[in-house]
Amino acid sequence: MFILYVLVFIFGTIIGSFLNAVIYRVPRNESIVYPPSHCANCQHELKPYDLIPIVSYIVLRGKCRYCGNRISIRYPIVELLTGLIYLILFVYFGISIKSLSYAFLASLLIVISFIDMEHKIIPNKIILIGLIVGASFRLITINYGVWDYIVGFLVGGGVLLLISLLSGGGMGGGDIKLMAMIGLFVGWKLTVSTLFLAVVLGAIGGVALILFKIKTRKDYIPFGPYISIGCVISILYGYDLLNLYIKLIRG
Numbered sequence: 001m002f003i004l005y006v007l008v009f010i011f012g013t014i015i016g017s018f019l020n021a022v023i024y025r026v027p028r029n030e031s032i033v034y035p036p037s038h039c040a041n042c043q044h045e046l047k048p049y050d051l052i053p054i055v056s057y058i059v060l061r062g063k064c065r066y067c068g069n070r071i072s073i074r075y076p077i078v079e080l081l082t083g084l085i086y087l088i089l090f091v092y093f094g095i096s097i098k099s100l101s102y103a104f105l106a107s108l109l110i111v112i113s114f115i116d117m118e119h120k121i122i123p124n125k126i127i128l129i130g131l132i133v134g135a136s137f138r139l140i141t142i143n144y145g146v147w148d149y150i151v152g153f154l155v156g157g158g159v160l161l162l163i164s165l166l167s168g169g170g171m172g173g174g175d176i177k178l179m180a181m182i183g184l185f186v187g188w189k190l191t192v193s194t195l196f197l198a199v200v201l202g203a204i205g206g207v208a209l210i211l212f213k214i215k216t217r218k219d220y221i222p223f224g225p226y227i228s229i230g231c232v233i234s235i236l237y238g239y240d241l242l243n244l245y246i247k248l249i250r251g
Helices: 002-028 055-059 074-093 097-119 124-140 147-166 173-211 224-250
Strands: none
Touching: 002 074, 002 097, 002 124, 055 074, 074 097, 074 224, 097 124, 097 173, 097 224, 124 173, 147 173, 173 224
């Protein structure tokens, strides 16, 4: 079993390497398949041994082999994060459609989070892919019920849309579409949990950023990463949190 865990982690880091290309290229409207991986500074095409997840960054000490330009720490972080999330999902859900569905969703959330942090946008292309794949998973598992996920789609997008309307545009359109997409993957109960956690985490994170003077009150603070973190926590512990909340209400 240990070997299987290692293989799942390695597979996740390889996917993470691909996600790095998506994170870099999609906001720039570049193809994610052509040209092949290359240094953003000197444009030199990278060799397979330059692209070993995490290991290449450590061996090269965070610099391009060909021009010495500094490589963003984001690359090994995304690879490590993807590997860990894939491993955790495998431990929790084993080899299953649910595990595959959540792994795909997690991959999209990683891409969305890092793009939102750097470019302050949530690309429609990523959301569209998520909606198509999410709908496909619902068709595959239609015997297990589909209304839960349709309601999740409506609740996820509807709540944030309502907040946006009431606040005069205080909630971005990308966040609204992101929550709708999440609802299609996780169902309405975990969507509610995700919304709650995102608000709490967003409030804590926003206050921390302001206190440490990383951001000011006037600066844009991306909400996408908080939604994504809330979603991953909900996938793993959402039902436990909801049950705990219900127990607290009932006394």
